[in-house]
Amino acid sequence: MMQNVEWKDPETGRMYETMQDGDQRMVIGPPEGLVDNLSLPEPFATNLHNALYRRKLFTYKQVTANHKNLIGALQEALSLDAQILTEAFYNFEKEEVPT
Amino acid sequence: MSANDVQAISALNVRVWYVEGGVHPTRSPSLLSLGKFSTDPSQAIGEQTRITAPDPNAFNRDIQVGTVQGAEERATLAVGIRTTPQRSLLIDWKNKRCRVDFYALMGKCGNPQDFTEGGEKWVYFPDGRISNHGYENFGAYGSDENNPTNEMVDASSDGYWEYLYMKQEAIGGSVTTREIYTVDVYTGNDCENCPEPCDRVLCAMAGASATPGTKPTILYSADGGETWSSQTITTLFSNEDVADGVVIGSDIVYVSNISNSIHYTNIELLYDSTNTWQESTSGFVLNKGPRAISSADARHSWVVGDGGYVYFVKNHKVGVEVQDAGVVTTQNLNSVHAMDILRVLAVGNSNAVLYTTNGGVSWLSVTGPAVGVALGACWMWDATTWFVGEGAGGNGRLWLTVNSGRTWTQVGLPSSYLRIDKIVFISDAEGYISARTGGTSIILRTITAGAEWVTLPQGKRAVAVENSYLRDVAVCSKFTNTAFAAGLADNGTAGVILKMTN
Numbered sequence: 001m002m003q004n005v006e007w008k009d010p011e012t013g014r015m016y017e018t019m020q021d022g023d024q025r026m027v028i029g030p031p032e033g034l035v036d037n038l039s040l041p042e043p044f045a046t047n048l049h050n051a052l053y054r055r056k057l058f059t060y061k062q063v064t065a066n067h068k069n070l071i072g073a074l075q076e077a078l079s080l081d082a083q084i085l086t087e088a089f090y091n092f093e094k095e096e097v098p099t
Numbered sequence: 100m101s102a103n104d105v106q107a108i109s110a111l112n113v114r115v116w117y118v119e120g121g122v123h124p125t126r127s128p129s130l131l132s133l134g135k136f137s138t139d140p141s142q143a144i145g146e147q148t149r150i151t152a153p154d155p156n157a158f159n160r161d162i163q164v165g166t167v168q169g170a171e172e173r174a175t176l177a178v179g180i181r182t183t184p185q186r187s188l189l190i191d192w193k194n195k196r197c198r199v200d201f202y203a204l205m206g207k208c209g210n211p212q213d214f215t216e217g218g219e220k221w222v223y224f225p226d227g228r229i230s231n232h233g234y235e236n237f238g239a240y241g242s243d244e245n246n247p248t249n250e251m252v253d254a255s256s257d258g259y260w261e262y263l264y265m266k267q268e269a270i271g272g273s274v275t276t277r278e279i280y281t282v283d284v285y286t287g288n289d290c291e292n293c294p295e296p297c298d299r300v301l302c303a304m305a306g307a308s309a310t311p312g313t314k315p316t317i318l319y320s321a322d323g324g325e326t327w328s329s330q331t332i333t334t335l336f337s338n339e340d341v342a343d344g345v346v347i348g349s350d351i352v353y354v355s356n357i358s359n360s361i362h363y364t365n366i367e368l369l370y371d372s373t374n375t376w377q378e379s380t381s382g383f384v385l386n387k388g389p390r391a392i393s394s395a396d397a398r399h400s401w402v403v404g405d406g407g408y409v410y411f412v413k414n415h416k417v418g419v420e421v422q423d424a425g426v427v428t429t430q431n432l433n434s435v436h437a438m439d440i441l442r443v444l445a446v447g448n449s450n451a452v453l454y455t456t457n458g459g460v461s462w463l464s465v466t467g468p469a470v471g472v473a474l475g476a477c478w479m480w481d482a483t484t485w486f487v488g489e490g491a492g493g494n495g496r497l498w499l500t501v502n503s504g505r506t507w508t509q510v511g512l513p514s515s516y517l518r519i520d521k522i523v524f525i526s527d528a529e530g531y532i533s534a535r536t537g538g539t540s541i542i543l544r545t546i547t548a549g550a551e552w553v554t555l556p557q558g559k560r561a562v563a564v565e566n567s568y569l570r571d572v573a574v575c576s577k578f579t580n581t582a583f584a585a586g587l588a589d590n591g592t593a594g595v596i597l598k599m600t601n
Contacts, residue, residue, distance in 0.1 A: 068426045
């Protein structure tokens, strides 16, 4: 009987939602190779893939229906947001000021 | 206290203090020099009118089958001053037609010029509005008519109530065997006969994860902390925490970061020992567990948590829905306050400050007051005026913005602290802060909307209760001069619950 199963690719560390029946496995999402088409270096490509997985963003329809969720996935993949970037600017300028 | 110990207040023991524009975090009260309350304050709260029906036992008679509460009126008062060659404050009030809040500072042997600690009691007249200005003895034909010239204003206010010095005592010592995570107060429902708003105190106590493990417990008191009962929170495991709690309707609702869910039970059934615990997991996202909850009303609550996630809670029994999926920030959010059903403020790590003015349809971020610092507490005093406290790893500063986060100013506190755990107000004027110093927490109180803060307990002979830290504060009514705080006792293993009252 087919079952929805979370599956982690042991080689890449990427998470997938799959339909599984015994040894047979069919990926539901995120689409395999999607992030590889973006020319992202590792580990960002895998981080983004797993962020899409956690947010259940598997299809074009899901992505366009919740655009904000996509931005959240990007921030999560990069471990970066407005607060961290602001802090970086602040620290950079503080170091530049001669004492 | 015997009758001989009572020191009755007389008219000369009362001084008038005012806040032009009404209480606000940026405005401290001022003493009305040469002034007094010229007409004694009073307020009609409405008479009960009979609802009648024909008497079934006698013609020509009726019987009372109910009553209708009459309309409550605004309080009335008047203040007067001696007229001097200086500019008249009272005429300014008349001409500006602004709100002026009044305090009657009462004392016998303090310093009437010290608002926060010079008196022994304050009577607060909120939302003061001037309705009339007049002079007295404005002219004379001769020395036989000569009298001091005075002027006065009539005013009305939105009722009035007292503020008293607050003591501090530890309660529930026999049951607080482990750390207390949260303290909340159930103020009762409208159908109860004269409920005491501060009597029903509810505390979540940590479990013990040693084998076989003790689950977290709710400690509850029906008499303001004199006696306590306890019950296991059956839906939590022994290693699961209670990150925050809130009363929603007649339920006590806890959020757990580790279990990533809501746990709740009916409070009135709890006191009858007929309750059951329920858990809601629906809507929570894996690894985005809750850290804080705030409720505007029974149908509008917000939970914030890890990864910048904001959840909306329409019905805590059903679950939550994601309102912001770490889009505005990816930082862990540590505190949230829902001022009403539209306006909500949240703060978190790395100086994250988020807010919504449309009930969460859209969330916005502003640059917080302390770059790189984790913010641990927040309170939306009004739509644009917010308090934010620095959390773990910060410098314990309290910050204020009056323009929705465009600019921030540091609020002056009686001492310096390591972190602010909680900010809570019960009215515009009265609020509390739990602030950690090295190895203990201090409770601070304001009765001036945060413009001035004093350390509790008050009074020369008052002694603070030792503790390691106090992570939660609860208040019950603006009329009661009572607050509760809870956390870890000074021995580092037991819990502690503090009651602060007069």
